[in-house]
Amino acid sequence: MKAPRLIGAEIFRHSSYGRWHPLRVPRVSTVMDLSRAMGWLPPAQFITAPRAKPKALLAWHTADYIAALQRVEATQEATPHDTQRHDIGTVTNPVYPEIFRRPATAAGGSLLAGELLREGGIIYNPPGGTHHGMPDRANGFCYLNDPVLAMLSLRRNGVQRIAYVDIDAHHCDGVAAGFHGDPQCLMISVHEEGLWPRTGLLEDTAGGAGLNLPVPRGLNDTEMAYIRDRLILPQVEAFRPDAVVLLCGADGVEEDPLAHLCLSNNAHWAVTKALMGIAPRMLVLGGGGYNPWSVGRLWTGVWATLNGHDIPDRLPPEAQAVLRALRFEGNRRGKNPPEHWFTTLRDAPRPGPVRSDITDRVAELSRKAARLRLDH
Ligand SMILES: [Zn+2]
Numbered sequence: 001m002k003a004p005r006l007i008g009a010e011i012f013r014h015s016s017y018g019r020w021h022p023l024r025v026p027r028v029s030t031v032m033d034l035s036r037a038m039g040w041l042p043p044a045q046f047i048t049a050p051r052a053k054p055k056a057l058l059a060w061h062t063a064d065y066i067a068a069l070q071r072v073e074a075t076q077e078a079t080p081h082d083t084q085r086h087d088i089g090t091v092t093n094p095v096y097p098e099i100f101r102r103p104a105t106a107a108g109g110s111l112l113a114g115e116l117l118r119e120g121g122i123i124y125n126p127p128g129g130t131h132h133g134m135p136d137r138a139n140g141f142c143y144l145n146d147p148v149l150a151m152l153s154l155r156r157n158g159v160q161r162i163a164y165v166d167i168d169a170h171h172c173d174g175v176a177a178g179f180h181g182d183p184q185c186l187m188i189s190v191h192e193e194g195l196w197p198r199t200g201l202l203e204d205t206a207g208g209a210g211l212n213l214p215v216p217r218g219l220n221d222t223e224m225a226y227i228r229d230r231l232i233l234p235q236v237e238a239f240r241p242d243a244v245v246l247l248c249g250a251d252g253v254e255e256d257p258l259a260h261l262c263l264s265n266n267a268h269w270a271v272t273k274a275l276m277g278i279a280p281r282m283l284v285l286g287g288g289g290y291n292p293w294s295v296g297r298l299w300t301g302v303w304a305t306l307n308g309h310d311i312p313d314r315l316p317p318e319a320q321a322v323l324r325a326l327r328f329e330g331n332r333r334g335k336n337p338p339e340h341w342f343t344t345l346r347d348a349p350r351p352g353p354v355r356s357d358i359t360d361r362v363a364e365l366s367r368k369a370a371r372l373r374l375d376h
Pocket residue numbers: 168169170249251287288289
């Protein structure tokens with residue numbers, strides 16, 4: 001099989017949603033820099049994300065909305081109509097210099113991934129993962145929805161059965177809207193209960209296409225391993241997908257400022273590794289993650305996992321320099337970052353008891369999945 005490929009772009013290096021926004025921190029550039037410092041990203045495995053043409057975005061988004069994003073980028077001003085109709089120019093979804101180009105680049109990578117995966121293989125698009133975007137409005141820091149565009153691109157390239165697994169701390173409401181009731185799609189979302197957008201309840205099957213597992217605060221590595229082995233893997237294997245799409249948001253780790261889960265990055269890497277090889281195609285996307293050190297280390301480790309690279313206990317000086325140069329202004333976690341955020345990729349494991357909330361809900365979803373399969 002062809003070596004995995006990583007899609008990135010320089011636009012993410014200096015782009016910020018504004019001084020006080022969680023997306024003021026660099027993320028994708030850290031993955032590119034760290035991977036290169038480790039010798040893990042030779043030019044042959046790197047693809048520069050093309051910026052999606054407005055027309056390509058119409059595969060899911062409305063023309064009116066795409067035109068609004070382009071106009072707002074040009075004028076740097078949202079009209080009252082943009083805000084009311086498209087949620088552009090709010091505290092959550094602010095006007096910023098690359099408000100069209102940045103999401104269009106993430107989407108361009110995901111659309112390209114759908115084409116390249118026609119032939120099979122593994123593609124990693126860490127700029128992608130904007131799973132809250134809606135057809136005609138911005139939602140939860142997401143202006144477009146590149147996971148939906150990636151899955152539609154896979155479909156256009158002959159790939160029918162898609163297993164979409166989302167381990168971001170937030171529910172994938174945009175993807176659920178895009179593939180509601182799709183019999184050729186299996187959507188599994190594991191997310192923190194009660195967290196915005198508060199959708200994705202245990203009872204919600206996305207019209208028969210989805211399994212939602214809301215998890216309590218404090219989710220630990222042992223619990224995620226239980227969910228992986230008892231829910232995610234058996235369901236994805238039974239579905240016999242032509243492609244697996246993994247949204248590997250990095251906001252489920254303990255030191256993330258937005259969510260309240262307590263995973264270590266080992267949990268994300270283990271899910272990534274377990275999903276490899278189930279289908280002839282795999283697309284891994286980024287997603288949330290708002291601590292610049294956690295997200296850079298976690299997503300670089302995902303790339304190492306996809307390539308089968310050993311992650312050293314201590315990073316070489318060039319890689320440490322990438323992490324030491326990061327800043328986290330306006331957050332207490334940026335004041336005295338612990339030394340291991342600079343010197344390692346791998347967190348210490350965070351094991352714990354598997355609570356009955358988890359075992360009960362996994363059992364309930366397994367029963368539900370068996371009924372859904374009979375319906376198809
Ligand atoms: Zn998230």
